[in-house]
Amino acid sequence: MPPSPRMLQVFDAHAKAGDEFCIFLKGYSIAMNVLVIGSGGREHALCWKIAESPLVSKLFCAPGNGGIASIAECVALAPLDFDAIVGFCREKRIDFVMVGPEDPLVAGLVDRLDAEGIKSFGPSAAAAQLEGSKGYTKDLCAEFNIPTAAYGRFADAAAAKAFIAKKGAPIVVKADGLAAGKGVIIAMNMNEALAAIDEIFSGRFGKAGAEVVVEEFLEGEEASFFALCDGTTAMPLATAQDHKRVFDHDLGPNTGGMGAYSPAAVLTPALVDRVMREIINPTMAAMKSRGTPFKGVLFAGLMLTKSGPQLIEYNARFGDPETQVLMTRLASDIMPALIAAHDGTLDKQTLYWKDDAALTVVMAANGYPGTYEKDTEIGGLAAAGALDGVQVFHAGTRLDGARMLAVGGRVLNITATGASVAAAQAKAYEAVAEIDWPEGFCRSDIGWRAVAREKQSI
Numbered sequence: 001m002p003p004s005p006r007m008l009q010v011f012d013a014h015a016k017a018g019d020e021f022c023i024f025l026k027g028y029s030i031a032m033n034v035l036v037i038g039s040g041g042r043e044h045a046l047c048w049k050i051a052e053s054p055l056v057s058k059l060f061c062a063p064g065n066g067g068i069a070s071i072a073e074c075v076a077l078a079p080l081d082f083d084a085i086v087g088f089c090r091e092k093r094i095d096f097v098m099v100g101p102e103d104p105l106v107a108g109l110v111d112r113l114d115a116e117g118i119k120s121f122g123p124s125a126a127a128a129q130l131e132g133s134k135g136y137t138k139d140l141c142a143e144f145n146i147p148t149a150a151y152g153r154f155a156d157a158a159a160a161k162a163f164i165a166k167k168g169a170p171i172v173v174k175a176d177g178l179a180a181g182k183g184v185i186i187a188m189n190m191n192e193a194l195a196a197i198d199e200i201f202s203g204r205f206g207k208a209g210a211e212v213v214v215e216e217f218l219e220g221e222e223a224s225f226f227a228l229c230d231g232t233t234a235m236p237l238a239t240a241q242d243h244k245r246v247f248d249h250d251l252g253p254n255t256g257g258m259g260a261y262s263p264a265a266v267l268t269p270a271l272v273d274r275v276m277r278e279i280i281n282p283t284m285a286a287m288k289s290r291g292t293p294f295k296g297v298l299f300a301g302l303m304l305t306k307s308g309p310q311l312i313e314y315n316a317r318f319g320d321p322e323t324q325v326l327m328t329r330l331a332s333d334i335m336p337a338l339i340a341a342h343d344g345t346l347d348k349q350t351l352y353w354k355d356d357a358a359l360t361v362v363m364a365a366n367g368y369p370g371t372y373e374k375d376t377e378i379g380g381l382a383a384a385g386a387l388d389g390v391q392v393f394h395a396g397t398r399l400d401g402a403r404m405l406a407v408g409g410r411v412l413n414i415t416a417t418g419a420s421v422a423a424a425q426a427k428a429y430e431a432v433a434e435i436d437w438p439e440g441f442c443r444s445d446i447g448w449r450a451v452a453r454e455k456q457s458i
């Protein structure tokens with residue numbers, strides 16, 4: 001039976017008669033129990049969007065945070081405790097699991113859920129190697145001609161140092177495995193590069209530092225590129241950029257991201273096509289040909305160089321805080337797309353995006369990305385969230401009775417929409433001003449590149 005106009009309306013407010021996207025829902029309950037794994041701002045934004053879906057009747061998040069608790073039932077399960085997660089899925093009859101962070105993906109949560117017959121969103125452990133091993137990705141790029149910085153891969157310090165001596169500085173030294181964003185050293189001179197090799201091989205990064213990748217320093221502007229993938233088809237999402245450095249003017253150490261915005265005008269439609277053609281689609285084909293098709297979201301960190309886009313790294317998950325701006329701009333129901341990524345039916349999907357821009361400002365605990373105080377109280381959340389077009393997504397927070405406490409490095413994502421990035425920026429900072437949290441800080445210039453571009457184009 002073809003979907004009726006009413007059904008289409010329920011599934012997607014933007015759907016047109018003739019769209020075929022009800023068919024893949026075969027086998028899924030229309031009152032789904034969904035479990036989201038993770039506890040960051042990314043997971044709050046995903047929960048917020050998933051909770052809106054008419055397909056979802058009950059939403060759980062493990063372990064969640066103080067903000068997620070207002071839209072989902074938070075359950076105290078550790079993302080790496082696969083037995084407990086499977087047990088919970090059985091007990092609560094979970095229809096679909098959305099895995100947020102990289103650790104459980106690289107450790108094989110999706111494989112385990114597959115084996116148990118529980119549907120989920122995310123890559124297998126083999127496919128998550130695209131994030132789990134930088135050397136794996138570099139070798140794949142070399143084999144399939146995907147543009148990336150020239151590199152060497154080493155398991156011992158002497159060989160790595162000899163390579164550096166030959167190449168000279170600036171040069172980039174990376175621990176091979178997952179190092180929570182701390183395993184990359186941009187060495188501006190030889191001494192820094194040689195010290196970075198010693199540091200990585202010192203054992204500080206555990207198994208992640210058993211190998212190093214040494215690569216050419218790339219110059220250009222960075223952008224975050226996301227594609228939903230079902231093993232065969234890849235669909236680009238809206239464009240975004242984040243700010244990695246902790247202080248204004250993009251100064252100070254790298255962090256997980258201090259803010260983000262969408263759209264990123266620097267990623268023109270022509271550039272998006274080129275990234276799909278030269279980077280994403282060849283990667284999808286390569287993973288399929290190796291027998292490890294990639295499903296989930298492929299997140300390419302790009303350097304837009306003079307000679308074209310180059311891959312800096314892959315992540316096998318949604319970006320944080322990029323997801324916060326993508327979810328606020330996504331007009332379509334996200335559930336059919338997540339399900340299609342699992343089922344291999346993305347070719348029948350279309351996602352619609354709002355014209356409005358979105359921008360998020362990360363509020364972090366004083367001292368982040370170094371050491372910081374915990375359990376400080378946050379005020380003003382209701383006033384900030386009450387502003388028109390503002391969503392406050394929580395990252396490191398927990399509820400203590402009626403008090404909201406900061407318990408992490410990145411704590412809040414104050415997110416706003418507007419007719420332009422400049423308007424979204426003004427609104428987000430208006431909301432930041434409502435937050436009463438002396439132990440926290442944020443950058444005051446999130447979005448500066450996009451705002452400058454908007455001014456130029458007037």
Ligand code: AMP
Pocket residue numbers: 149172174181184186215216217218219222244254301312313
């Ligand atoms: P990664 O964890 O590989 O994304 O690296 C973290 C950050 O280091 C990136 O977002 C870039 O800002 C920077 N970076 C990494 N590789 C390079 C490179 N080859 N050239 C210049 N900057 C780089």
Ligand code: GLY
Pocket residue numbers: 242256257315318319320321322
């Ligand atoms: N914002 C970059 C990341 O999620 O890794």
